[in-house]
Amino acid sequence: xxxxxxxxxxxxxxxxxxxxxxxxxxxxxxxxxxxxxxxxxxxxxxxxxxxxxxxxxxxxxxxxxxxxxxxxxxxxxxxxxxxxxxxxxxxxxxxxxxxxxxxxxxxxxxxxxxxxxxxxxxxxxxxxxxxxxxxxxxxxxxxxxxxxxxxxxxxxxxxxxxxxxxxxxxxxx
Amino acid sequence: xxxxxxxxxxxxxxxxxxxxxxxxxxxxxxxxxxxxxxxxxxxxxxxxxxxxxxxxxxxxxxxxxxxxxxxxxxxxxxxxxxxxxxxxxxxxxxxxxxxxxxxxxxxxxxxxxxxxxxxxxxxxxxxxxxxxxxxxxxxxxxxxxxxxxxxxxxxxxxxxxxxxxxxxxxxxxxxxxxxxxxxxxxxxxxxxxxxxxxxxxxxxxxxxxxxxxxxxxxxxxxxxxxxxxxxxxxxxxxxxxxxxxxxxxxxxxxxxxxxxxxxxxxxxxxxxxxxxxxxxxxxxxxxxxxxxxxxxxxxxxxxxxxxxxxxxxxxxxxxxxxxxxxxxxxxxxxxxxxxxxxxxxxxxxxxxxxxxxxxxxxxxxxxxxxxxxxxxxxxxxxxxxxxxxxxxxxxxxxxxxxxxxxxxxxxxxxxxxxxxxxxxxxxxxxxxxxxxxxxxxxxxxxxxxxxxxxxxxxxxxxxxxxxxxxxxxxxxxxxxxxxxxxxxxxxxxxxxxxxxxxxxxxxxxxxxxxxxxxxxxxxxxxxxxxxxxxxxxxxxxxxxxxxxxxxxxxxxxxxxxxxxxxxxxxxxxxxxxxxxxxxxxxxxxxxxxxxxxxxxxxxxxxxxxxxxxxxxxxxxxxxxxxxxxxxxxxxxxxxxxxxxxxxxxxxxxxxxxxxxxxxxxxxxxxxxxxxxxxxxxxxxxxxxxxxxxxxxxxxxxxxx
Numbered sequence: 001x002x003x004x005x006x007x008x009x010x011x012x013x014x015x016x017x018x019x020x021x022x023x024x025x026x027x028x029x030x031x032x033x034x035x036x037x038x039x040x041x042x043x044x045x046x047x048x049x050x051x052x053x054x055x056x057x058x059x060x061x062x063x064x065x066x067x068x069x070x071x072x073x074x075x076x077x078x079x080x081x082x083x084x085x086x087x088x089x090x091x092x093x094x095x096x097x098x099x100x101x102x103x104x105x106x107x108x109x110x111x112x113x114x115x116x117x118x119x120x121x122x123x124x125x126x127x128x129x130x131x132x133x134x135x136x137x138x139x140x141x142x143x144x145x146x147x148x149x150x151x152x153x154x155x156x157x158x159x160x161x162x163x164x165x166x167x168x169x170x171x172x173x
Numbered sequence: 174x175x176x177x178x179x180x181x182x183x184x185x186x187x188x189x190x191x192x193x194x195x196x197x198x199x200x201x202x203x204x205x206x207x208x209x210x211x212x213x214x215x216x217x218x219x220x221x222x223x224x225x226x227x228x229x230x231x232x233x234x235x236x237x238x239x240x241x242x243x244x245x246x247x248x249x250x251x252x253x254x255x256x257x258x259x260x261x262x263x264x265x266x267x268x269x270x271x272x273x274x275x276x277x278x279x280x281x282x283x284x285x286x287x288x289x290x291x292x293x294x295x296x297x298x299x300x301x302x303x304x305x306x307x308x309x310x311x312x313x314x315x316x317x318x319x320x321x322x323x324x325x326x327x328x329x330x331x332x333x334x335x336x337x338x339x340x341x342x343x344x345x346x347x348x349x350x351x352x353x354x355x356x357x358x359x360x361x362x363x364x365x366x367x368x369x370x371x372x373x374x375x376x377x378x379x380x381x382x383x384x385x386x387x388x389x390x391x392x393x394x395x396x397x398x399x400x401x402x403x404x405x406x407x408x409x410x411x412x413x414x415x416x417x418x419x420x421x422x423x424x425x426x427x428x429x430x431x432x433x434x435x436x437x438x439x440x441x442x443x444x445x446x447x448x449x450x451x452x453x454x455x456x457x458x459x460x461x462x463x464x465x466x467x468x469x470x471x472x473x474x475x476x477x478x479x480x481x482x483x484x485x486x487x488x489x490x491x492x493x494x495x496x497x498x499x500x501x502x503x504x505x506x507x508x509x510x511x512x513x514x515x516x517x518x519x520x521x522x523x524x525x526x527x528x529x530x531x532x533x534x535x536x537x538x539x540x541x542x543x544x545x546x547x548x549x550x551x552x553x554x555x556x557x558x559x560x561x562x563x564x565x566x567x568x569x570x571x572x573x574x575x576x577x578x579x580x581x582x583x584x585x586x587x588x589x590x591x592x593x594x595x596x597x598x599x600x601x602x603x604x605x606x607x608x609x610x611x612x613x614x615x616x617x618x619x620x621x622x623x624x625x626x627x628x629x630x631x632x633x634x635x636x637x638x639x640x641x642x643x644x645x646x647x648x649x650x651x652x653x654x655x656x657x658x659x660x661x662x663x664x665x666x667x668x669x670x671x672x673x674x675x676x677x678x679x680x681x682x683x684x685x686x687x688x689x690x691x692x693x694x695x696x697x698x699x700x701x702x703x704x705x706x707x708x709x710x711x712x713x714x715x716x717x718x719x720x721x722x723x724x725x726x727x728x729x730x731x732x733x734x735x736x737x738x739x740x741x742x743x744x745x746x747x748x749x750x751x752x753x754x755x756x757x758x759x760x761x762x763x764x765x766x767x768x769x770x771x772x773x774x775x776x777x778x779x780x781x782x783x784x785x786x787x788x789x790x791x792x793x794x795x796x797x798x799x800x801x802x803x804x805x806x807x808x809x810x811x812x813x814x815x816x817x818x819x820x821x822x823x824x825x826x827x828x829x830x831x832x833x834x835x836x837x838x839x840x841x842x843x844x845x846x847x848x849x850x851x852x853x854x855x856x857x858x859x860x861x862x863x864x865x866x867x868x869x870x871x872x873x874x875x876x877x
Contacts, residue, residue, distance in 0.1 A: 010464055011415050018422065018457035025450035032446055040442050041732040045743060048734035052592040092788040093777060102776045102850060133774030139738065140597040142589075165851075 069118045072151035082152025085145050089137075098156045100165025103134060107156045112169035116157070121150040181329065181651070184644040185258045187545050189271040193251035194541055196279060197534060198631060200247055203286075204239035205624060209617045211236050215762065216610035218793050226290040228795040230721025234301045235289045240526055241299060241389060243282045248534035249393040250278070250317070253340050255541060256400040257321065260337055262330045262649040266323025270316050277313035281306060293363045296718035296754045297378050299385050300354055304365040307355040314351065318344050325668045331652040332665040335416045339396030341672050342424050346388040346679050353683075354381035360816050361809060364715070368820060371749035372440055373690045375757055380431040380683065387427035390525065391493075394533050395423075398466045398490060401537055405482050411468035417661050419461030424675055426454050429682035433504035436513065437731040438757060439746045441696060444686060445506070451682070452504030459497030466490040481556035485536030488564060492528025496521065510733055511586070514761040516606065517578025520571050527567045527620055535559075535627060542631055547642030551633035559623040559630070566619030573612035581606050586735040594738050599764040600791050607793075697747045703876035705751050705822045706867070708810045708832035709839040713867025715813075716860050717756070720797065727758030728767040728871065741768040747876030751822045763794055768872030775843055776850045778865045800861040801853075805840065807833040839866060 032038035039047070072078040087096075093103040104112060113129065114120025125146050128136030137146055213220040214229045221227045258265060265271050284306050288294075294301040302310070321344055325337070333341075354377055357365040369377045403410050410416065432440060432448025467490055470477065477483045499521050503512055512518060543550045550556065584602040587595035596602050664671055690696070706714060717723070730736050732743045744767050749755055758765075773781075777788065782800060785792035810832035818824045828835060837857070843865055844857035856862050 010468065011412055011418075014415065014457050014461050014464060015418070017460075018418075018454070021450075021454040021457060025454060028450050029446060033443055041437055041445070042743075045732040045734060045737065049737065052588065052734060052738070055590075056592045088790075092780075093774075102774050102780075130771065133771070133777060135772065139593065142593065 069122065069147060069151070072147055073118065073154060075151070078148040078151050079155055081145065082148035082150070082155075085141065085149040086152050089141065090149065093133075095161070095163070095165075097159065097161035098153065099161040099163050104168045105165040106153050107159045107161055107164065108167050109157070109173070110167040110169045110171050115172045116154070118150050118154045121153050122146060125150055182646060182648050183264045184646050186265045186268055186271060187255070187645065189265065189268075189275060190251050190255040190541070191545055192275050193247050193254060194538060194545070196275070197244060197247040197251055198538060198628065200239060200243035200282060201531075201534070202621075202624065202628065204236060204244045205617070205621045207232060207236040207239055209614065209621060212610065212614045212617050214795075215793065216607060216614055218795055221795050223796055223798070225799050226292070228720065228797075230724050230795070231290050231292060231294075233724045234294060234298075234721060235286060237299055238285050238289065238301065239282070241385065242285070245390055245394075245526075245530050245534065246278065248530070248537065249343070249389075249397070250274070251541070252397040252400070252537055253321070253393065255545075256336055256397070257324060257340060258647070260330065260334045260400065261324055261328035262647050262652075263324050263328050264647065266320050266327065270320040270323075274313060274317045274320060277309065277316065281309055281313060284309070288363065292719040292721075294718060294721060295357065295365060295367065296721075296723060296756065297354070297367065297374075297381075298723075298759060299382050300351075300378070303363050304355070304357050304359050305362065307351070307357070310351060311348075311355075314344075314348055318348065322668075322672075328668075329647070329649040329652045332662070333668065333671065334399070335410070335413075335420065336396040336399040338420050338665075338671070338675075339392045339399065341668075342420075342675050342679075343388050343393040343396070345672060345676050346384065346392075346424075346428075349676075349679065349683070350381045350384050350388065353687075354378060358816050358820065360813050364809075364813075366753040366813075366816055366820065369753070369755075370820070371693060371752045371755050372696065372746045373687075373693050374753065374755040375435055375438070375440060375749075376432065376444060376690050377687060378755065379434040380428070380686065383431040383434060384428055386525070387423070387430075390530055391427075392423065394489075394493075394530060395462050397533060397537060398462070398486070401540060402466055402469050402483075402486050402490070405480065405486065405536075405540060406470050406473050406476055408469055408473060411465050411471065415461050415465050419458040419465070421678065422458035422461070423455070425678040425681070426451050426458065428679045429686065430455060430504070432686070433509065434513075434759065435757075436504075436506050436509040437733050437736075438729050439732075439744050439749070441690075441746075444690070447686060449504050449506055452501045456498060456501040459500075460494060463490055463494040463497070466493075481550075481553055481560060482536050482540045484557070484560045485532045485539065488560070489529050489532035489536060492524055492532065492567070496525040496529060499524065510731075511582040512578060513731075514727055514759070515578035515582045515585075516574040516609070516760075517582065518760070520574030520578060523567070523574065524571050527563075527570065531567075531620070532563070535563075535624075538627070538631065542634055545642075546635050546638035548634060548638040551630050551637060555626050555630045559626045561623075562626070563620050563623030566616045566621075566623060568616070569619065570613055570616030573609045573616060577606040577609035577613075580609075585739070586733075588735065588738075594735065597739070599739075600789055600793075603762065603793055604791050693746070693750055697750060697876075698745075701745075701747045701876050703747050703750060704874040705817070705824055706870060706874070707835065707839055708814055708828065709805075709836035709863050709866045710870045711813055711817070711867075712805050712807070712810060712836060713860075713863035713865070716800070716864045717867055718754070722766075723756045723758045724760065725762035725794070726764070726766045727761050728765065729757035730765055730767050736765070740765045741872065742877055745876055748872070748874070750876070751817070753817070753820065766868070766871055770869045770871040770873035774850065775846050775865050775869070776852045778868055779847050779852050779856075779861060782861060782864065797861075800864060801856070801859055803860045804858050805836070805860050805863045807836050807858075810836050836863075 030036045093101060094106050095101045098106040113124040126138045128134045130136055211229060211232045285302055288303060289301060293303045295303055356368045358368060359365040367374055399410060429447055429451035432444045433452045436445050477487050502508055503521060539556055581602050584596045589595050730740045730744045737743055781788045782797045784796050785794040814824055814829045814832040818829050840857040840862045843862050847856055848854045
C-alpha cells in the first residue's frame with residue numbers, strides 16, 4: 001500500500017513550515033532565556049501592574065468631600081441604586097433588611113467602626129475588615145456604587161427590621 | 174515463493190475484534206449521555222438532582238474517563254486487533270491474552286464508573302482512578318503489550334506498515350506515562366497520595382495529560398487512519414516519505430508540549446517556553462498526517478459523496494487538522510492568557526474528541542460491522558443521516574464553546590478607564606455565557622441523536638447477518654528478507670530496534686523537562702516558610718478532592734495583571750509545594766480559590782456550601798448538604814500525616830502522633846464560631862468543618 005508517487009510539492013511545503021517553526025523556537029529561546037532582552041513572566045506582570053496604577057486618575061485616590069456624600073442621602077436615584085447594590089452584595093451577610101446575620105445589624109445606633117456618618121460607612125465599605133470577614137469592596141464595585149450603598153445604609157437607621165441581631169460595638173447618640 | 178513447509182495457514186481471531194467493537198458502541202453511548210448530563214448541569218445546577226454522586230465534580234471525571242478510556246480505548250483495541258492481524262499476516266499471539274485484555278479492560282471501566290461516582294479520586298485530571306485500579310490498568314496494559322509484541326514477532330510480513338509504527342508508539346509511551354504519573358503511596362484501600370507535589374506534580378500531570386491526548390487519542394487513531402482510509406478508498410497512501418517524517422517528528426516532539434497547559438502559572442519560565450515552542454513545532458508534522466490521510470483520496474473524491482464510511486473518515490481527518498492547528502495557536506502565550514481556564518479549551522477538546530476520535534471510531538464501526546458479520550449495512554441512508562446530524566451537532570457545540578470561552582476571557586480582562594476591573598463580580602461573567610451552555614446541550618443532543626441512529630442501524634445489520642460466516646484466513650509464507658535494504662526500509666523489518674528507538678525518542682523530552690524539577694526546593698525562595706496543612710485542613714483537602722471542586726475552581730493566580738487584580742498576588746511555587754496532588758485546576762467555572770482563606774467568615778462558608786444561592790443568587794455551584802451530616806474520619810489522620818511526613822512534608826513527630834486529637838480541637842473552635850454567630854450547633858465532628866478549615870487556610874500558610 002505504499003505510494004510510489006510522493007508528490008514533492010505538498011511535502012516540501014510541510015517541511016518548510018516545520019523548519020520555520022524550529023528556527024523560530026531557537027530565536028524565541030535565545031530572546032527569553034539567554035539574555036536576549038525578553039521579559040520574564042514576573043517582570044511582565046510587574047510592568048503591567050505599574051501601567052495600570054499609573055493610569056488611575058488622581059480623583060480615585062482621594063476620598064469625596066463630606067458635602068457630596070451628604071447630598072446623596074436625599075437623592076432618590078442614588079438610594080435606589082444603593083438598594084440594588086445592597087440586595088445583590090450585602091444582604092447575604094447583613095440580612096435582607098439590614099437586620100444583621102453573619103455581619104452586624106446596620107439599622108441600629110451601634111457601630112463597631114466609626115460613628116455611623118456616611119463618610120464612616122464609605123470608609124469601612126471601601127477598605128473592609130478582612131480579618132473579620134467583611135470584604136473590601138473598593139476593587140469589587142465602583143466608587144459611585146460604594147457611595148450610594150453607603151447612603152442607603154445610613155437611610156436604614158431606625159427602621160427596626162424583624163429578627164434584628166443583637167447590638168455590637170458602641171452606641172452613637 | 175517458498176517451500177511448502179514454511180507456508181502457514183490460520184484463521185484470524187475476529188471474535189475479539191467483535192467484542193471490542195460492541196464494547197465501543199455501548200460505552201460510547203454511556204460516555205455521551207454522561208457528557209450531556211454534565212452539560213445540563215453547567216446550564217442549570219439543578220440537574221444534579223441534589224444527589225451527592227451526581228454532582229458535577231463527580232460526573233465530569235466520569236465523563237472524561239468514559240469518553241477517553243472506555244469509548245476511544247475500546248475503539249483503539251478493536252482497530253488494532255483487526256488491522257494488526259492483517260498487516261502482520263498472523264493471528265494474535267494468544268487468544269487467552271486477548272480475552273484477558275478484553276475482560277480486564279471492561280472490569281476497569283466498571284470499577285472506574287462506580288468509584289468515581291462514589292468520590293474515590295486521586296484528584297489528577299484524566300488519571301483520577303485510585304491506586305488499586307491504577308495497578309489493574311498497568312497489568313492489563315502489559316497483557317495487551319505482550320499480546321501485540323508477541324504477534325509482531327511471529328509476523329509473516331517482514332515490513333511493518335506505518336499503522337504498526339503508530340501502534341508501537343502508543344503501547345510503549347502510554348505505559349511510561351501511566352506508570353510515572355500514577356506513582357502514589359497508599360494510605361488505605363481507596364486513598365493514596367502522589368509522590369509528586371505542587372509544581373512538580375503539575376508538570377508531571379500535564380506531561381501525562383497532554384500525552385494522553387497525543388498517545389491515546391492521536392497516535393493510535395493515526396494508525397487506524399493509515400489502515401482504514403486506504404482500505405475503504407482502495408488506494409495506496411499518498412506519501413511514504415511524509416509518513417516517515419511525520420511519525421518520528423510527532424513521537425519526538427509531542428512529549429515536550431505538556432507545559433503549554435501551564436502558561437503564566439508558577440511553573441518556571443524555561444519549562445513554559447519549552448511547552449510553547451515545541452507545540453508550535455507540532456503543527457507541521459500533525460498536518461503531515463492530515464495531508465497523508467486526505468490526499469490518499471486524490472482522484473477518488475467522488476467516493477466521499479457516495480460512501481458513508483468515507484464521509485466519517487474524511488470529516489474526522491479534517492477535524493484532526495483543525496484541532497492540530499488550534500492546539501499550537503492556543504500554546505502561544507498571549508493566546509493562552511485569554512483562553513486558559515475558559516470554555517475555549519472545552520471547544521478545542523471536543524473538536525478533537527467528537528470530530529476526530531468520535532467520527533474516526535464511527536467510520537470504523539460502519540466499515541467493520543458488515544465485514545465481520547459477513548453482511549451488508551442495513552441502511553446507508555441512515556448512516557448518511559447520522560453523519561449530517563452528528564456533524565451539525567459538533568459544529569454547534571464547537572461554535573457555542575468558542576463564543577462562551579472568548580466572551581468570558583474578554584470579560585475577565587476588561588478594565589475601566591480608571592484601571593478597575595469592568596466585571597469584578599465573577600458570577601456575572603458566568604451568567605453571560607449560560608445561553609451558550611444551552612446551545613452546547615443542543616449540539617451534544619444532536620451528536621447523540623446521530624449516534625442512536627447508528628445503534629439502530631448496527632442492530633438491524635447484525636440481526637440480519639447469516640448465523641455462520643466463513644472465517645477469514647491468513648495464507649502466507651514465513652517472513653523473509655528481500656535482499657539488502659537501507660535506511661528506514663531496513664528499520665521497518667527490525668521490530669526491536671524500532672521499538673527501542675521509539676522509547677528513546679519519548680524519553681529525551683521527558684527527562685529534560687522532569688528531571689530539573691525533582692528538587693523542588695531549588696525553585697523556592699530559601700527564606701520563605703510555608704506551614705504544612707494542619708491535620709484538619711488535610712482532612713478538608715481530601716474532601717475537596719473527593720467532591721471534585723477542582724473541576725470548577727482553580728488554585729493558581731497567574732502572573733497576569735487581571736488575575737492579580739481579581740484574586741490577589743500571583744501564586745508562588747512555595748505555596749503549593751506540599752500539595753499532593755496539586756490543585757491548580759484547568760477550568761474556572763467558579764472563581765480562583767488560591768487566596769480565599771479568611772476572605773469570608775466561617776458561617777458564610779457554611780451557608781454557601783449548604784446552598785450557594787442563599788448567598789449568590791445566580792450561582793451555578795451545587796449544594797453540598799451532605800457535608801453537614803457526614804462525619805470526618807479523624808482516626809485515619811495519623812496515617813495520612815505520617816505518609817505525608819514520609820514523603821518529605823515537614824510535620825513534627827508531635828503532629829504525626831496526635832493528628833486526630835489536634836484535628837478535633839481545631840474543629841471544635843470552628844464549630845463554636847459558627848454556632849456563636851447564629852449557625853447550627855455541634856458541627857465539630859462533621860465534614861463541613863474540615864472543609865471550611867481547608868478553605869480558610871488557602872493563601873494563608875505563607876510562601877507568597
